[in-house]
Amino acid sequence: MDESGEAVQLSLQEKLGRDVFKIDGEKTHIVIDHAVCRERCTLRPCLYVCPAKLYTLKPASDDIFVDYEGCLECGTCLIVCQEEALSWEYPRAGFGVQYRFG
């Protein structure tokens, strides 16, 4: 290890870059029902509760987009989505984040 260490604060992208992800290129494990979001949700908690900030508003529309590849699999988005707009399951076996320390 570099004895001088590093700056204490990393960007979120840098932090996620320290994790081991095995990305499932074929199948997302999170699917958003945009109609439910549009019609029923006002609070949009998924935009601020995700520790990896994977939920963002799509430019030029008001739809929410999820970048499932950086998912830490905590399930917070699923639990706070009161309108049940998410179908969320764990990634297929052999995929997703693989914690080395945990």
Add this chain to the structure above:
Amino acid sequence: MTEKVDVVIVGAGLAGLGAAYHLAGAGVEVLVVERGDYPGSKNVTGGRLYLNPVRQHYPELLGGAAEAAAPFERAVVKERLTVLAESGGASLELHAPGFDGGHPHSVTLLRGVFDRWLAEKATERGALVVPGYKVDELVWDSDRIVGVTAAGDEVRADVVVAADGALSFIAERAGLRARHDPAHFALGIKEVIELPAKRIEDRFGLGPGEGLAALFFGGITHGMTGGGFLYTNQKSISIGIVIGMGAMLEHGPGFEASELLDEFKARPEVTQLVSEGIVVEYSAHAIPEAAIQAMPRLVTDGLIIVGDAAGLALNMGISVRGMDFALASGALAAQTILKARAEADYSARSLARYEAALRNSFVLRDQTTFAGMGSFLENPRLYELYPQTLLKLLVSLFTVDEGPKAGLWKTGMAALRDVPLSKALTDLWHMRRL
């Protein structure tokens, strides 16, 4: 393809592996399936394990001299509580007889290391632990659970143990739990930061193998229920923050969960503790926080739920527990399954012995005793008003100005002026029941 084993366990965490260890030791044919690449690969702890409650259940692994072989990080010899106001903080540190590392109360650990070791121990006794295998569905025979399916294969078993963690989709599929309620979960966010062992020991005043556990309350959660933690590992520091999911919903927009840990680490009181380290992992996990109020039925015909899946975690304010409950519940589930085997009866009525055993053990007794903790900790005054008042009080007590100094009592009363008496009395009254 259909296979048949005596017991199939879903999830190679502490509860699942603990059950497997006991069952395999009794000659039961047990299969543990784990969706991650290795046991521990999907698991996160704060983390420390309280050993006293679990030694009795794992005497060969954690009792007496045996614990020296377990891959713990450090024996906790220092407990620190820090109250953080908007600016400034105050800490209380405990050094006491008994907290000397010889026969530790608690140890720090990392799940990527510890779970793999426990899996080896279960495997040595004859359990089959298969990673890279994700359970999709339960297999039913009318209203009895008789196995699981994974990747098109069917594995039949006399009993299925749901050890699939805080989100437990198995408990939901078995009809034992309704949809997740945000009020019953917290989000834990953590970084592992590498530092040389010597640097850690010098920084925290520790000897080799000795560790510190620190909890932080106050102005780091935007007024939401939660707090920060820091545990020293052998060659790293685990630092993180826990926030109630219900509290995040109530708070609404105006903060980013992904920035909470950075904000905590940016506090000068905290920055110095992790400076010069290298972040090697960023993780997040759901934590059950419902205590006994949301406890699902823990058995049904052919199925038994253990560990986080059963909601067995407890935030007692100054101690945060889960892994000890997981290990104990796995051991108690195994005992029940052994009795069920002797009678060849895997009905809910037979497996209900497990719930009774939990009720008679520290697992549910502690859950019951501390059932009021959750609502107590939801009080926003704990995170803003009280830390600020405490800081103000300490600052005025420790300050010497150019003029004459007021008496201690008068100084104290002046600092407490901002606390509405009726609220403070209500909160004190509430504390009686903790």
